[in-house]
Amino acid sequence: MTALPGTRRLLATWLTLMGLTLIAMLSARLDQGSWAPLPLWSAALVLIVTGFKAQRLLMVYLNLRAATPAWKGTFVGLVIFTLALIGAGYAAPRLGLV
Amino acid sequence: MSSRDHPGVAALPNPGWGPLSALPGNPLMWVLILSEMLVFTAFFALYAWQRATDVAAFNAAQQSLDPLMGGLNTLVLLTSGLCVALAVEAISGDRRRRARQWLAASMALGVLFGVVKVVEYADKFAAGITPDTHLFFGFYYGLTAFHFAHVLFGLGLLALVTWRTSVDNVETAAAFWHMVDLIWILLYPLIYLLR
Numbered sequence: 001m002t003a004l005p006g007t008r009r010l011l012a013t014w015l016t017l018m019g020l021t022l023i024a025m026l027s028a029r030l031d032q033g034s035w036a037p038l039p040l041w042s043a044a045l046v047l048i049v050t051g052f053k054a055q056r057l058l059m060v061y062l063n064l065r066a067a068t069p070a071w072k073g074t075f076v077g078l079v080i081f082t083l084a085l086i087g088a089g090y091a092a093p094r095l096g097l098v
Numbered sequence: 099m100s101s102r103d104h105p106g107v108a109a110l111p112n113p114g115w116g117p118l119s120a121l122p123g124n125p126l127m128w129v130l131i132l133s134e135m136l137v138f139t140a141f142f143a144l145y146a147w148q149r150a151t152d153v154a155a156f157n158a159a160q161q162s163l164d165p166l167m168g169g170l171n172t173l174v175l176l177t178s179g180l181c182v183a184l185a186v187e188a189i190s191g192d193r194r195r196r197a198r199q200w201l202a203a204s205m206a207l208g209v210l211f212g213v214v215k216v217v218e219y220a221d222k223f224a225a226g227i228t229p230d231t232h233l234f235f236g237f238y239y240g241l242t243a244f245h246f247a248h249v250l251f252g253l254g255l256l257a258l259v260t261w262r263t264s265v266d267n268v269e270t271a272a273a274f275w276h277m278v279d280l281i282w283i284l285l286y287p288l289i290y291l292l293r
Contacts, residue, residue: 002111002122004187014180018173025169028291035161037293046287053283061183061276062131066111068120075132082139082284089146090292098150 002066013060017053024049043090047083054079124266127273131280134248138281141244142288145237152233157293159234162227164218168290171214172282178207179279182256182272189268197268201260204275208253215246238289245285248278 005013025031027045028038038046058075059065065072092098110119118125149156185200222228222235229239252275259267 004190005183007184007187010180010183010187014176017176021169021172021176024287024291025165028165028287028293030165030169030291035157035293037157043292046291050283050287054280057179057276057280057283061179061279062273063122066122071121071128075135078132078135078139079284082135082142085139085143086146086284086288086292089143089150092150093153 002063004063005060005065009060013056016056020049020053020056024053037094040091040094044087047087051079051083123273124270127270127277131273131277134277134281138241138284141237141241142284145241145288148233148237155232156234159232160289160293162222162225162235163238163290164221165290167214167218168286171211172286174207174211174214175279175282178204178211179276181207182275186265186269186272189263189265194263197263198260201256201263201268205253205256205260208249208256208275212246212249212253215242215249241285241289245278245281248281252278 024046027042027049029036029042055076058079059072064075111122112119112125115121115125118128121128181200181204185197185204188194188200189197219239227235229236252271255271255274259271
């Protein structure tokens with residue numbers, strides 16, 4: 001069996017994930033109760049935070065840090081690719097590309 | 099294949115699994131995780147494309163959602179993920195009773211996630227919002243229900259390994275549960291936050 005992350009690392013990761021979730025919610029301006037479209041930088045921050053959360057979950061909760069760089073790159077790359085697609089679909093109409 | 103025949107193989111988590119040898123836990127679970135991620139990526143891309151062609155209508159429909167409920171469910175699922183990771187740590191230290199306690203906590207939070215989701219669905223249906231109301235709701239119901247089906251299956255797996263508790267079983271069920279968590283992390287901002 002591969003070396004597992006210890007309790008301290010798991011708790012630190014959980015705290016990070018909780019904090020990042022709150023940052024994403026604030027970036028989406030949920031505290032303002034407004035449904036106005038987000039500024040592009042806010043949307044970008046939401047996606048960056050989401051990507052970091054996914055990376056932490058893969059590396060610590062799923063213990064992917066014990067795998068080879070190729071596998072780490074595959075999974076993190078797929079997350080980045082997914083977020084890039086979402087971001088492109090979001091930004092394209094705002095930038096007048098659709 | 100033995101580590102004596104192939105020096106360095108012993109260092110791999112799963113010797114004998116070819117390219118999958120270097121992955122921790124059950125290699126087949128990683129195949130499932132990769133394939134599920136690809137399926138959801140395809141759906142997310144389709145949603146993003148459809149939204150790009152009708153942003154105003156998607157934004158108007160999205161106002162019917164409660165992003166705080168979605169955020170609450172994100173926090174619940176992440177905490178459930180912590181509990182299941184602690185269950186893996188406990189069983190790997192041969193603390194079976196503690197592992198079962200963490201698994202029970204994880205399942206309780208998974209059920210809470212389901213209750214919040216059902217409340218959300220009930221609110222929408224009570225307001226007359228169905229998958230046919232607008233394409234946005236087709237995606238909303240489709241994506242969240244598909245994810246919810248994974249939550250239910252994951253709860254079944256966690257219950258099974260609480261009964262048949264071993265390191266391999268708990269590690270495999272935990273990997274599935276973390277995948278459910280991972281998909282929700284990507285789904286939440288797409289459906290609830292970005293507007």
